[in-house]
Amino acid sequence: MSNFSLRNIGWKPFFQQQVSLEELETGVVARVSAHHGSQILMLGEAGEFSIPAQLAQAADESAGGTAAGEAGACGIAVGDWLLLDAQDHRAIRRLERDTLLFRKAAGEEVKPQVIAANLDTIFIVTSCNEDFNLSRIERYLALTLQAGATPVVVLTKADLCENPAELRHQAEQLHAGLLVETLDARESEQADVLKSWCGPGQSVVLLGSSGVGKSTLANALGTGQLATGGIREKDGKGRHTTTARSLHLLPSGGVLIDNPGVRELQLPACEEGLTDLFEDVLVIARNCRFSNCSHEGDAGCAVMAALEAGELDQRRFASFQKLNAEQAHNSRSLAERRERDRKTGRMYKSMIDKKRRRREES
Known part of the structure; x- marks a missing residue:
């Protein structure tokens, strides 16, 4: 691959201000494109x-994190920026993230799983x-x-639906100002409506269930020939093809992260996102007679009145x-897990200190 500017892969002033001139003299910055x-x-x-994943993880653990909802969401992610030693590419630190997309990891244990960063x-x-x-x-x-x-x-x-315009209208009602595009991703010219979000320096990610046409759409946007699958006749679903996240350069100047289909999508701590998404419901709920209204038959419930x-x-x-009940449960579980981790860390530190003192006394 020939040389190209950092701006082509999403470098912005937000990241620039995190690296001093002295650090740039002895180090380089680069973006994670695959794991x-x-x-x-x-x-x-x-x-x-x-670079070795083990060394990159050490850099991640020393990094700060102030992107939306980042607390507890560790691990190097596709889209992260790392400061590296110029000589041996040893990872020095992960730069603070601008944005972070993560979910609850699959399985019973409640912990965050990073999907992609700096989008x-x-x-x-x-x-x-x-x-x-x-x-x-x-969700x-x-x-x-x-x-x-x-x-x-x-x-x-869109070619498989008799009235795609109606589905588009329904989706537009989910959030004020939500942008919705309808297309047949096999027709590359139809994907042109998305290119305004894929210009120089822009980072985009595809998020959705398996088989909805994400790889086909990525190909239409110019990633190259990613594997695609056909439609299963029994349920109309596409076949899952993408197995790992990867960052791709687009001819329009931006980068795209192709993401595996999400089989299980539970919300982690997501209070801000839900408050934004359901602002219309919350506005109605403010008119309930009681501030702790359960919206399940309470006297003076404005929500029940609006439903009727x-x-x-x-x-x-x-x-x-x-979704609110789910994120509240997972948020509590995440907080409990972090507290357990803190207590475990303090216990290990105490044990190490005791061993060190015993060695010094002997």
Whole structure:
């Protein structure tokens, strides 16, 4: 790969101000483009190279984190910027993240899983067939708003739907000012409507279920020939093809992160994202007679009144209740896990100090 500027891969003043002139004299900055087990693939001004994942993780643990919702979300992610030693590419530190997309990790244990970092726009991709689900889109929207990135809903496979315009209208009602595009990703010219978010220095990610056409869309935007699958006749779903996150340069000047389909999507601590997403419900709830109204038959409940009058959609309110209960549970569990980790860390430190004192006394 020939040399290119850092701006082409998303370098901005936010990151520039974190690195001193002295550090740039002895170090280099590069962006994580893929994670391959024991090695992490990087992109810098000199092109592609790899560094040991173990050393990069050490740099991550010493980094600060103030991106939206970042507390507790550790681990080097695709999209991260690292400061490296210029001689041996040893990772010195991870730069503070501008934005961070993460979810609750799959499984019973409640812990955050980083999806991608330093994103400008998140394309929430779903198809105009049996996969279309407003409540699922709301989950993706909550994560996107929590991350601090701009959401754009992309409805693919428009050729498989009799009235894609109606689905687009339904999606637009989920959040004030939400941008929704409808297209057939196999037609590259239709994907041109997304290129205004993929210009020089811009970073975008594809987020959605398996088989909705994310790889096809990525190819249409210019990533190259990513593997794609056909439609299963039994349920109208596409076949899962992407297996790992990777950062790709786009001919429009930006970068795109192709993300594996999400099979299980539970919300982590996501209060800010949900507050933004369901502002319309919260505005109604403020008119309830009691501040601790459960919205389940309490006297003077403005939410129940709005539901009965048809001013609030029953599906949307059910989604509001479900997602808030889920994130509240996971938020409590995350806080408890962090407290356990802190106590364990203090215990280990105490044990090490005792051993050191015994050695000094002997």
